[in-house]
Amino acid sequence: EIVLTQSPAILSLSPGERATLSCRASQSVDTYVVWYQQKPGQAPRLLIYDASKRATGIPARFFGGGSGTDFTLTISSLEPEDFAVYYCQQRINWPRTFGQGTKVEIK
Amino acid sequence: EVQLVESGGGLVQPGGSLRLSCAASGFTFSNYEMNWVRQAPGKGLEWVSYISNSGSAIHYADSVKGRFTISRDNAKSSLFLQMSSLRAEDTAVYYCARARRYSAGDFDSWGQGTLVTVSS
Numbered sequence A: 001e002i003v004l005t006q007s008p009a010i011l012s013l014s015p016g017e018r019a020t021l022s023c024r025a026s027q028s029v030d031t032y033v034v035w036y037q038q039k040p041g042q043a044p045r046l047l048i049y050d051a052s053k054r055a056t057g058i059p060a061r062f063f064g065g066g067s068g069t070d071f072t073l074t075i076s077s078l079e080p081e082d083f084a085v086y087y088c089q090q091r092i093n094w095p096r097t098f099g100q101g102t103k104v105e106i107k
Numbered sequence B: 001e002v003q004l005v006e007s008g009g010g011l012v013q014p015g016g017s018l019r020l021s022c023a024a025s026g027f028t029f030s031n032y033e034m035n036w037v038r039q040a041p042g043k044g045l046e047w048v049s050y051i052s053n054s055g056s057a058i059h060y061a062d063s064v065k066g067r068f069t070i071s072r073d074n075a076k077s078s079l080f081l082q083m084s085s086l087r088a089e090d091t092a093v094y095y096c097a098r099a100r101r102y103s104a105g106d107f108d109s110w111g112q113g114t115l116v117t118v119s120s
Helices: none
Strands: A004-007 A010-013 A019-025 A033-038 A045-049 A062-067 A070-075 A085-090 A102-106 B003-007 B010-012 B018-025 B034-039 B045-051 B058-060 B068-073 B078-083 B092-099 B107-110 B114-118
Touching: A004 A085, A010 A019, A019 A033, A019 A085, A019 A102, A033 A062, A045 A062, A045 B107, A070 A085, A085 B045, B003 B092, B018 B034, B018 B092, B018 B114, B034 B078, B034 B107, B045 B068, B045 B078, B045 B092, B058 B068
Parallel strands: A010 A102, B010 B114
Antiparallel strands: A004 A019, A019 A070, A033 A045, A033 A085, A062 A070, A085 A102, B003 B018, B018 B078, B034 B045, B034 B092, B045 B058, B068 B078, B092 B107, B092 B114
16 A cells, blocks of 8 residues: 655645645655645545646646655645645555645644 | 535444445536545545446455445446445545546545444
């Protein structure tokens, strides 16, 4: 099973600041990494697939990068609605696995 | 508009069974692979099971293998999860999630979830 480790666990930032979230895989997943956003009481929402492709309707301030074992999700300038929990996930192997999540909170 | 609506959750005793359903609308259900993903209270996401669009390919997480069975009815645009031998650690919100077409693993649409509580 591929283990995904996200860091940091909590990121405290102010609106307008840049957020950089990390996801590290226990073995290479090529570029088959996905990022989701989840707000309290809501289902997750697909943000990024194949490491760097924005899903339909996702604002340009979200961008993903990386390949192999190291991936990042960057939010260039935080909007109030961006404060949420973010999960990475791999889709190269079964079982599909998620990282434990990074909470982006208002400082 | 894509809609996924789960039902069937509730309180069940350890060792019991439950059948979850997911009604899909707004897209051609038979063209898409589907999944179940769960989230224990206050915890992260855990993928549970996958079924191909025809139902010919199925995968399970080790934590549920042998106890849960995924199935689908394309004629009724419905996805199911039969859960048996339930344990306290199966307590979670269960989401039905559509895989982005041809990806098998990006979940581009999710239902609102149904809560399963396993407790005596």
